[in-house]
Amino acid sequence: GAGVSQSPSNKVTEKGKDVELRCDPISGHTALYWYRQRLGQGLEFLIYFQGNSAPDKSGLPSDRFSAERTGESVSTLTIQRTQQEDSAVYLCASSLFQGAIGEQYFGPGTRLTVT
C-alpha cells in the first residue's frame, strides 16, 4: 500500500510569507506526527495528533506554527510570517496507534528554504 506522502517536496519562500505543508498519512493510521530537521541535526518533535483527541502541541517552537488534521486523514502544518531560522526539512510520520511500540512510518519530507 501507499506510504506517507508529503507535498510540496521543496518550498522556497520569502521571509515574512506564510507557508502550508501537507501530509497524507497511511490509510488507517490514527496517529500523526510532525518533526523538524535542521541541517545536519536530528529530528525535533513539533506536534502529535491521535484520533479525535486534543493534539499534543508541546513541541511547536512559537505561535507562528500551527497544524490541523481532518479526522484521521490529511494534516497541514502552517508557518506564518516565516523567518530564516525556519529553514529546515519538515517530516511527517504516522502510526497505527500510540500505544505499545507504535512504529512510526515517515514521509519523504518537505525542504523549506526561507530567503
Next chain:
Amino acid sequence: AQTVTQSQPEMSVQEAETVTLSCTYDTSESDYYLFWYKQPPSRQMILVIRQEAYKQQNATENRFSVNFQKAAKSFSLKISDSQLGDAAMYFCAYKETSGSRLTFGEGTQLTVNP
C-alpha cells in the same frame, strides 16, 4: 527530559567489514523503546531495528544487530558485512512506552568505502 547522544558525527567502513555506531540515552523510566533509523540522501527515514527495554535479548535483523546495555543506558548498532547501500545518516531514537514522540540523537554519517 530524555536525551539521546550519538558521539560519532561521522564513521567510515570498508565494504564487507563490520562497523559499530554508538548511542547513549538518559531516562528515569524503567520501560521504553529504542530504535535505529537510517536516512539516505532521499530523506526517507527507514526503521532499521528496534528494542524493547524489558527484553534482555538483543534485537537482530539480518546484518544489523544491537548491543543493549540497560544499566549503562547504551544502545549501539552493529552492521556486519557492510554494503555500499548502507551508506546513510543513522539516527538513534527513544520513545516512552506511554508516550507518543520520538526523541532523536544528532545522527552519525556512515560512509562505506568500496
